[in-house]
Amino acid sequence: MKLLVGYTADQRGAEAIELAAALVQGTLSPSLVIAIVLPASTPFSAVYPGGDHGFDSILSAKVDEWAAHALNQVPAGVAVRVVARSVPSVAEGLMELAEDSGAHGIVLGGRKRHRAGFFMPGGVANALLHSSSVSVIMSSPQALASLRAAQGRITRMTAFVGDRPGAREVIASAARFATARGVDLRVATLVADSDVSDPATELNQHLVRTRKFLTELTDSMGLQASVEVVSGQSLDEAIESLEWIDGEFAILGSARLAATRRLFIGPKAQRILRQLNVPMAVVPN
Secondary structure, three states: OEEEEEOOOOHHHHHHHHHHHHHHOOOOOOEEEEEEEEEOOOHHHOOOOOOOOOHHHHHHHHHHHHHHHHHOOOOOOOEEEEEEEEEOOHHHHHHHHHHHHOOOEEEEEEOEEOOOOOEEOOHHHHHHOOOOOOEEEEEOHHHHHHHHHOOOOOOEEEEEOOOOOOHHHHHHHHHHHHHHHOOEEEEEEEEEHHHOOOHHHHHHHHHHHHHHHHHHHHHHOOOOEEEEEEEEOOHHHHHHHOOOOOOEEEEEEOOOOOOOOOOOOOHHHHHHHHHOOOOEEEEOO
16 A cells, blocks of 8 residues: 655644554555655745755755655554645645656645534645545544554544445445455434434334445445444534544545545535544545
8 A cells, every 4th residue: 555645844744654664564565655745835946036045955955864864753564755846836746746657645734623612634634635536534642542552553443424325435435445454334314303204203213224224235345344333412522422432433435516536525524524533534535
């Protein structure tokens, strides 16, 4: 398995490498491509009057320093190389590098903490979540703590799905991840009271139908998976009711309006992304 790491020379970059290494270890031909992508507008690469005054050499030396630091963080047994590129758009540069290198996904550092206590994707992550042709994988400080508690091992895969078309593709992606690592697969659906017209009379029947649908779907795919349908008065309450184990990894799908083989994260997935304290991937249709 090959992953592209969007690297920055800070804690978030280190977290991205740590997560990417955990995901590829134990897979066939584990490898990482560490991408140092610089905006074309960076002062180091700008053209200055009267020559560059050594800015190109300064940039080159700094990139070499960042590359050496990144390589030192990759555990033994994982093939790795570093690429550096100056591009007009960091997100577009990462997507181009992912396609050029044949990477299965792009890994980014920790999501930012919002004032209200939720995690929010940064500008680059947000752009990728609405246009990438490969999976976008993210973490957070709490998610990394969960991974470290499992000694850096992925222990279970959870696929978040609904009861509409598209669930099969997300489950299949999660199953491939689970098989590659030899871990259990869980299929989870979150149901809020607002998902039905009259919660008092319709909610229980809806939960039973949803569980039946997902159980039959996973059986038809020949998968051994646990199915959990969790409800709450709100989506946030349902998310909080879901239990996790150390080292768990979550997978979410794109919205139905996404173009084929492109990401477009929907509002429900955005709420899940904001609150989960485990590493996660959003996969294209």
